[in-house]
Amino acid sequence: MMNKFKLGLGASVAVSLLLAACQVPAETADTTTAMDVVAPDSDELAVTVHEGDFATIQQFTTPGGISVWLVEEPSIPIMALRMAWETGAATDPEGLEGLTNATTYMMNEGAGDLDSLAFATRMEELNMSFGCGSDNEATYCSASMLTDNADDAMGLVALAMTEPRFDTDPIERFKREELIGIRTRETNDGYLAARARDQALMPDHPFSRETSEDSITAITQDLIMARKDQIMVQDGLLVTAVGAMSPDELAPLLDAALSGLPESSELPAIQDVTLNAPLQAPIVVDLPQPQSLVSFTATGPARDDPDFFGAYVLNYTFGGGGFESRLMKDLRVEKGLTYGVSTGISTGDHLNTWRGGGRTKNESAGEFIEGIKTEMNDIVANGVTEQELSDAKAYLTGSYPLSFDSNSKIASNLMGVRLEELGVDYFDKRNSLVEAVTLDDVNRIAAEYLQPENFTFIVVGEPDGIEETALTLDAGEVVTLDEAGDMEEHEAEETDAMPDPDHG
Amino acid sequence: MRAFLAGGLVATVAFAVAPAQADTAEAEAAPSTFELSNGMEVVVIPDHRAPVVTHMVWYKVGAVDEDPGKSGIAHLFEHVMFKETDDIGPEEFTTIVQRNGGQLNAFTSWDYTAYYERVAKQHLEKMMELEVERMTDLIINDDPEGPFISERDVVKEERRQRIDSNPGVILQEQVMSALYQDHPYHITVIGNMDEVAALTPQDGLDFYKKWYTPSEAILVVAGDVTADEVRTLAEKTYGQVEVASTEIPTRGWQEVQPLAETQTIEHRDPKVRQPEWDRWYLSTSYQEDKEFAYALDVALDVLGGGRTSRLYQALVEDQKIAVSASAGAWLSLHDTAPTVLSASPSDGVSLDELEAAYMAVVADVLENGFTEAEVERSRNSLAASAIYQRDSQASMANNYGQTLAIGGSIEDVLDYPDDIRAVTADDAIAALRRVLAEDKNYIEAHLLPEEESQDDE
Numbered sequence: 006m007m008n009k010f011k012l013g014l015g016a017s018v019a020v021s022l023l024l025a026a027c028q029v030p031a032e033t034a035d036t037t038t039a040m041d042v043v044a045p046d047s048d049e050l051a052v053t054v055h056e057g058d059f060a061t062i063q064q065f066t067t068p069g070g071i072s073v074w075l076v077e078e079p080s081i082p083i084m085a086l087r088m089a090w091e092t093g094a095a096t097d098p099e100g101l102e103g104l105t106n107a108t109t110y111m112m113n114e115g116a117g118d119l120d121s122l123a124f125a126t127r128m129e130e131l132n133m134s135f136g137c138g139s140d141n142e143a144t145y146c147s148a149s150m151l152t153d154n155a156d157d158a159m160g161l162v163a164l165a166m167t168e169p170r171f172d173t174d175p176i177e178r179f180k181r182e183e184l185i186g187i188r189t190r191e192t193n194d195g196y197l198a199a200r201a202r203d204q205a206l207m208p209d210h211p212f213s214r215e216t217s218e219d220s221i222t223a224i225t226q227d228l229i230m231a232r233k234d235q236i237m238v239q240d241g242l243l244v245t246a247v248g249a250m251s252p253d254e255l256a257p258l259l260d261a262a263l264s265g266l267p268e269s270s271e272l273p274a275i276q277d278v279t280l281n282a283p284l285q286a287p288i289v290v291d292l293p294q295p296q297s298l299v300s301f302t303a304t305g306p307a308r309d310d311p312d313f314f315g316a317y318v319l320n321y322t323f324g325g326g327g328f329e330s331r332l333m334k335d336l337r338v339e340k341g342l343t344y345g346v347s348t349g350i351s352t353g354d355h356l357n358t359w360r361g362g363g364r365t366k367n368e369s370a371g372e373f374i375e376g377i378k379t380e381m382n383d384i385v386a387n388g389v390t391e392q393e394l395s396d397a398k399a400y401l402t403g404s405y406p407l408s409f410d411s412n413s414k415i416a417s418n419l420m421g422v423r424l425e426e427l428g429v430d431y432f433d434k435r436n437s438l439v440e441a442v443t444l445d446d447v448n449r450i451a452a453e454y455l456q457p458e459n460f461t462f463i464v465v466g467e468p469d470g471i472e473e474t475a476l477t478l479d480a481g482e483v484v485t486l487d488e489a490g491d492m493e494e495h496e497a498e499e500t501d502a503m504p505d506p507d508h509g
Numbered sequence: 510m511r512a513f514l515a516g517g518l519v520a521t522v523a524f525a526v527a528p529a530q531a532d533t534a535e536a537e538a539a540p541s542t543f544e545l546s547n548g549m550e551v552v553v554i555p556d557h558r559a560p561v562v563t564h565m566v567w568y569k570v571g572a573v574d575e576d577p578g579k580s581g582i583a584h585l586f587e588h589v590m591f592k593e594t595d596d597i598g599p600e601e602f603t604t605i606v607q608r609n610g611g612q613l614n615a616f617t618s619w620d621y622t623a624y625y626e627r628v629a630k631q632h633l634e635k636m637m638e639l640e641v642e643r644m645t646d647l648i649i650n651d652d653p654e655g656p657f658i659s660e661r662d663v664v665k666e667e668r669r670q671r672i673d674s675n676p677g678v679i680l681q682e683q684v685m686s687a688l689y690q691d692h693p694y695h696i697t698v699i700g701n702m703d704e705v706a707a708l709t710p711q712d713g714l715d716f717y718k719k720w721y722t723p724s725e726a727i728l729v730v731a732g733d734v735t736a737d738e739v740r741t742l743a744e745k746t747y748g749q750v751e752v753a754s755t756e757i758p759t760r761g762w763q764e765v766q767p768l769a770e771t772q773t774i775e776h777r778d779p780k781v782r783q784p785e786w787d788r789w790y791l792s793t794s795y796q797e798d799k800e801f802a803y804a805l806d807v808a809l810d811v812l813g814g815g816r817t818s819r820l821y822q823a824l825v826e827d828q829k830i831a832v833s834a835s836a837g838a839w840l841s842l843h844d845t846a847p848t849v850l851s852a853s854p855s856d857g858v859s860l861d862e863l864e865a866a867y868m869a870v871v872a873d874v875l876e877n878g879f880t881e882a883e884v885e886r887s888r889n890s891l892a893a894s895a896i897y898q899r900d901s902q903a904s905m906a907n908n909y910g911q912t913l914a915i916g917g918s919i920e921d922v923l924d925y926p927d928d929i930r931a932v933t934a935d936d937a938i939a940a941l942r943r944v945l946a947e948d949k950n951y952i953e954a955h956l957l958p959e960e961e962s963q964d965d966e
Contacts, residue, residue, distance in 0.1 A: 059559075080538070080558055081899045122826070125816045129886045132893035151896060178825065181832055181855065185783050192780035194674075293779045294674040296666070328591070328603040338600060341662025344670050364670050396608055403610015407627050410559040410732070411900045 050252050058433045059409045062419065067256040069264025070239060074419045074429070075255060076247040078412055084155055084248025085416040086162075088146040088263070089424055091354075092236045095141040095211040096272045100223060103216040107179050107224050108232045109137035109144060114175035116164040121175045124165075133158040135165065141212050142275070142354050143424065144236050149413065152249045156258065163262035166237065171229050183221045194298040194465040197290045198362070201463045202302050205288060206280040212356060240269035245419035247412040278356040280304050287374065287462035287471055297370040297466030298362065301377065303459040305359035306450075308352040308425060314438045315446035316350055316359070316454065321397040322389050322447075323380070323455065324348025324361050329396065331384065332361070336376050342369050346377070359454055371470025378457040385455050388448030402436040540909065541736045542919045545743060547752045548724030552909045552919060553739045554731035556902050562732030563903045564636045565625040566644070567910040569727070570720040572619045572700075573693040573761035573843075581664065581700020582708055584617040586716050588660045590624065591615075595646035599656065602639065609635060619694055620762075620843045621914035627903065630733045637746035644721055645750055651710040661708060668699050676778035677785065677956055683774050684789050684954045688847060690769075693761050722753035727913050731906035765791060765845035768950035779959040783832075785853045786860045786867070787954040792848040792944040794840050796916050799928070802840045804940035807932045809848065810887040811879050812836045812871070812941065817886070820852070823870045830858050830866050843915040848944050860955055875942055884934040892926040 053064040063075045094105040113128070113136050115121045128135060131154055137146040146166075150158035190196040203213035242263065246255060283303060306316045324332040324347050332346045346363030365373040409415055409432075422431045464471060540554040572583045593599045606613045611628035626636045650656055672678045682697050689695035699705070728747060730739045768791060795802045813820040813836025824831035831852045838848040850871070854863040898904050912922050 078558060080556075081896075083897060083900055085900070122817060122822065126886070129817060129890055132889060132896075149897065151893065174826065181829075184856075185832055185853075188782040192782055295669045296674050326607065328600070329607050334600070337663055338656075338659065341659035342666070344663055344667040364674075365666060366669055396604065400607040400610055403608075403629060404612055405610075406559055406561050406629050407610075407612060410556075410561050410902050412558075413900055 050256055052252050055429045057430060059406065060415055060419075060432065062429055063252055064429060065252050065256070067260045067264065069260035071242060071244055071256075071259050071263050073244045073246065073252070073255065073259060074423060075245070075250070075252055076412075076415055076419070077249065077251065078247050078415070079249045081412065082152045082249060083412055084148075084150050084152055084246065084250055085412040086148040086150075086248075087245045087416045087420045089243045089420055090144045090236055090238065091142065091241050091424070092270075092272060093139045093142040093144055095214075095275050095355075096235075097211075097214075100220055101228065102214050102220040103183060104220075104224055104228055104232050105139045105144065105236065106183075106216075107176065108229050108236065109139050109146075110179045111171050111175060111229055112137040112146065112165055112169060112233075115170040115172050116161075117168045117170075119164070120170065120172060124161075127161055131158045131161065133161070135162055139236075141356075145420075155248075155250065159258035159262060163258075166262050167265050169233065171226050171233075173226060176224070176226060176229065180221050180224065183216060184218060187216060187218060187221070192292060194292055194294065197292060197465045198298055198300040198463045201288050201290050201465075202300065202461065205284055205461055205463075206302065207278050207356075208281070210278050211275060212278060234267050235270040235272060238267045238269050239264070242266070243420065243423045245416050245423060247416040247419070275355050280358070283459055283461045285458060287464050289468060289471060290463065290465040291467065292465050294466055295366060296364045297367050297373075297464050297468040298364050299370065299373055299377070299462065299464050300360065300362035301460040301462045302358050302360040303454065303461070305350045305352065305357045305454065307357045310357075312446070312450050312453075313350075313352070315442045315450045318394065318397045318401065318439060318442045319389065319447040319450055319455075320348055320350050320359070321401060322393045323384055323451075325350075326397065326400065329400070331380050332363075332377065335380055336363070336365075336373065340372075340376065342373050342376065346373075367467045368469050370464055370466065370468030374462055374464070374471070381455050381457040381460070384451045388444070388451060391444060394442070394444050394447060398439055398442070401439050405436055540919060540923070543736070543740060545723065545748045547748065547750055549743075549747050549750075550727045550913060551739065551743055552727065552729045552913065553734060553736040554729070554902075554905050554909060555733075555735060556731055556899075556905070557733050560630045560733045561627065561902070562630050562633050562730055562734055563625060563627050563906045564633060564640075565623055565729040565906050565910050566640050567621055567623045567727040567729065567914045568720060569621060569725045569760070569914055570716075570758075571617060571621050572696065572698040574720065574758070575693065575696075575700075575761070578704060579708065579712055580696045581698075581705040582712050582716050583622055584698055584700065585661060585664050585705060585708055586713050587615050587617045587622050587624075588664060589649060589657060589713050590643055590647065592656045592660070593648045593650070594642045595648065596642055597639070602643065605639060606636070611636065617698055619698055621911065623910055623914070625903075625906070633730070633734065633739075634742050634746065637742055641746050641750060644723070644726070644747075647717055647721075649710050649713045649717065655710070657710040657713060661705065664699065664705055665702065668702060668705065671699065672697065673702075676776060676781050679778070680774065680776040680954050680956050683776065684787070684952050685847075687772060687774060687952050688768065688789055688791065689765060692763060692765050692844065694765070694842070694844065719755070719758050722755075723747060723750045724753060724757060727910060729906045729910040729913075731902045731909075762843050767791065768952070771950040771953070773953040773955065775955040775957060777957045777959045781956055781958045783853055784860060784958065785851065785954075785956040786863050787956075788850040789952045789954065790848045790850075790944050790949055791845050792838055792840075794842045794844065794846040795912075795921070796843045797845055799921070800936070801940055801943070802838075803929050804932050804936040805838055805848065805944065806840065806891060806929065807884060807887045808879070808937035808941040809836045809838055810891065811883045811937065812874055813850070814887065817883075819874055819883075820867065820870055824852060824863075824866055828866060830855055831863060834867065841911060841915065860957075864953075871945060874938070875945060878938045879934050881934055884932070884937055887937075888930050888932055891929045895926045 050065045055062040055064065060076045063077065066072050097104045113124060115124045119127060131150065133148065133150040135146070135148040137144065139145065148158070148162050200215070207213050244259060306313045322331060324330045327333060328338070330347065332348065336342045336346050337344070343363045343365045346361065348359065348361030351358045351360065363373070408418055538555045540552060542550065542552045544550050570583060572580070575582050591602050597605065603613060606626050609628055609632045611626045611632060613626045615624040624640065628636055672682060685697070686695045728743060792805060793801045812818060813834065815821065820834040820836060824834040832855055834852040836850050839846045850867065852863055852867050854860060898908065909919065909922055
């Protein structure tokens, strides 16, 4: 549900370090032409060292067969570890929606001799955190630990991976929490918007399935055990790590934790999503609140599409660049209609979208939508200026080093590159791929993708001034999955000068 | 599940850096502080992992300093700081920073207002020049159709988004108002809608002239820099700003009066699907009484700080009467801060039953104290959080800036791990007894669905 990633925390502050665990850079690149050298100082492991612009990445395979990318970072005594498998919630069996989520929830709820409380207590004693989560297409685990006691901390991770208990009590707790989540999501505007969107655009695809009281109730200990062995297998397992540890020190710890996993499993393939034709009038979902949430979605470029980087640069100018975006300049700065409006490109193995959204008072919902469409029409008809293109490139390339200033960010970035198979030298090439985008590219891409009639608009609230309504839904009528929080996060990230009256 | 009005309420704020036994590398990374001749404080936190810096300017002004009837001016003014100066055209501030590959933002609290840019290290001087420019030469347009007015509309949308659309936050706003009757904390930082709507460009100008001056500012730079580099650049930029000719303004900080009576505030809302129960007590803050606050940090962590806590184990795991149960305090205020007890009931459990079970756990703890082992774990967790914090340049900068802005020192941050480890089980329980004593008044808050008739009063 809202908390896709469940963390067991020894140190409360580690929350922020770990939430980045399942983020994948929204970019792509061509195949690899790495200039790699073999490290001279490792007797046991064949380590390939890539001296990149942003990080020195050591690649190796453990004796147990685990493929690892490691960045040695000695200056702080913290190790950030990421594991990922390319099986996610979309392969939950029919009628058992929520099973993958239940499985990841249970991964830090007890193992070996340690029940849930004992396991959590041990994590506190070791000042470590460990937790797992999933999205539609992948499952992730993440651990943070102090280098001082990394052996013990990794021992606990190993216990969780090899002897999880899946006790009844925490399973029942999971179900109680889920059932409340099902109830509370019915008044969550972001969730309702995502549900309406999915029902309109991909009603028959597994990505639009959602948990139900029945599906949660049907989950059992046996099903969770079996599911874990389907997901957490050696085949396709990816590991990244950043911290004060050498390959020779890390490899045996990883083997102890992961090389006992089943070799592989067979699951049905996920079909690529083709979105339904866009609806030409907004869908309105009634929810009593002073603002309307407006979201809009169209097909976007795939990550391996040659136009991806052009679209990425264009998105900055249109709606992704915070105050520098046309949507913010018009709808917030000029018109005072909203606190934040933004767009983003979302890519995956099976679904690629260009989407956006923002909130405005109910009285101005119609004006807000018209404003968004006017900006779309303008960028399609007139393109962007040379200055806008150069500003977008300057920001996107100049800010890139900011993604490499912490161990946890680097570990997550490495995992993103691994999952998307972008190549170990992706970080070094990425800025030149941004630079290579031309004005012709972005204007052609704008004309192809940003036509207002490509987008399906969803409005959640009690909006005024919406001309035509394709379909009015009561909150709670439809089917979807759990991507509700996404757009909100985007807004928070992209909106500049965002005051936080409650900063603490 | 619960959106706290006060962001740090549950996660007790822990800040600090290197332990005392620093080796050479650690010594080079030790934070340092100095003051410019015009009174501006400077903090430098070296972190050489990546060639980037976090540059922050903290102003010692916030919502506590607003005049009566002008609620929200500190925050609205923060928005206006992005608008226009003598040398920077309308809306160009952000353009310039982002053209330099920078990320920027700002935030306002009751006790402070802060602005930051994160950039590649070679742009640090440029960021300083920009901040100096808007510290000294901001233009506030009094055009009725001008940017001040449209920004006021933006803030009204912000209020609708952050507060008026969220039943739990609406309730918290009411609780804070009751808890701090005669103290500025009783008004939300974003301000009352009516008062925000009536703010004028002149209000903005008055506020600017009074508060935005080097002696009321703290510069924090974290990242790939040395103290010497920062000193050179800061003297060249901020150091050139003249000492303000006006008197140093008196801040709106004041003693918080004890609650005169216990009361219950109920908010029913059609959007609520899951009831919640809270109790708010006035306790202390790091600034008011550090030892008391640290002891309370530990005590609340043991009592309600997570999955292993007394409350979670008793109410969620054993009795299954609650789906969540926690206790925490927001101690990083200048004046007396609240301690909050919270829980959400399982299906079919009334808030009365939940309260009785919750307070039984509290009573047991107050009577019998904590075990040495659980206190030890909490102390270590809190102290270790200071190490994890070192992974984020921005949160390090935040902690130093915030601590100094509310009147603390760099030593408070540096000594945190040792100080928290010095808390004994006796200290912890004594702190808790002091806050939750029988004779203490509190505000109880009930968040309930609209239709459901849960007669628990």
